[in-house]
Amino acid sequence: MSGEPHFTHALFDFFGELDLNNDREWFKDQRERYLRDVRDPIVKFITDFAPRLSGISFSFTADPRLIGGSMFRIHRDVRFSKDKSPYKTNAGIQFRHERAGDAHAPGFYLHLKPGDSGAAAGIWKPGRDELAKVRGAIAISPSRWRDATSREEFKHRWDVAGESLVRAPRGFDPEHPAIDEIKRKDFIAWASFTDDEICSPDFLDEYTDACYSVSPMVEYLTRTIGLDF
Structure with missing residues (x-):
């Protein structure tokens, strides 16, 4: 259903300039622009996506709240970083599982x-228990994971991504036919979109x-770690 776009190139222009002027004084001067071109369009996108997400699963949330909602904060956590730049140069939106409260939960x-x-x-960087459950499930029945990540509609848009171990994790046969999948530290897929x-x-x-x-991949992971989809 076409109409007015949620996002314009003004959003990307803002982040491009922020990358060159990543300081509080510049951001203060450009705050109204940030609200108009970045924050408010994201909030509208989250709101409009909510009923569509419910059509995929009622267990995931599209929350337009400015604090604690689906939109990540633009402020960086610099406490343990050598880079003290105060702002992120991208926007992030996560539609996470209703029973999990951080970026490591299953989500879109x-x-x-x-x-x-x-x-x-x-699932990006799952916790120890969740990681063990997914690896164990793949080891027992590799076909279920492969079925979820090899459908034509999946391969048309998505690639399985994320980090992997160099060696087989402890307790798993290095010769297991699905060892490359078992070695994964993240169980995520990525789909690129151009600015246009x-x-x-x-x-x-x-x-x-x-x-x-x-969604078949997300459903597989969600159910494997013991959550409803």
Whole structure:
């Protein structure tokens, strides 16, 4: 369903300039621009995506609240970083599982950054227990994971991504036929979008279709760690 785009190139222009002027004084001067071109369009996108997400699963949330909602804060946590730049140079939106409260929960994600935007889905850096459950499930029945990540609608848009161990994790046979999957530290998929695609009036439809096509993988992971889908 076409209409006015949720995002415009003004969003990417803002982040491009922020990358060159990452300080509080510049951001203070550009705050109204940030609200108009970045924050408010993201809030509207989250609101409009909510009923579509319910069509995929009632267990995931699209929360438009400014604090504690689906939109990540633009402020960086610099406490343990040598880079003290105060702001992120991208926008992040996560539609996470209702029973989990952080970025490591199963979910769908949207990343907005000039020239490097995309969607992600799955579990990023799962906790020890969740990681053990997924690895164990793949070891017992590799076909279920492969079925979820080898469908044509999945391969048309998505690639399985994330970090992996160099060696087989402890307790797993290095010769297991699915050892490359078992070695994964993340169980995520990534789909790239161009700036023009993000700014298209059809992007909400495109993102919805992408989430539908990756949902079998998300369902597999969600149920494997003991959550409802």
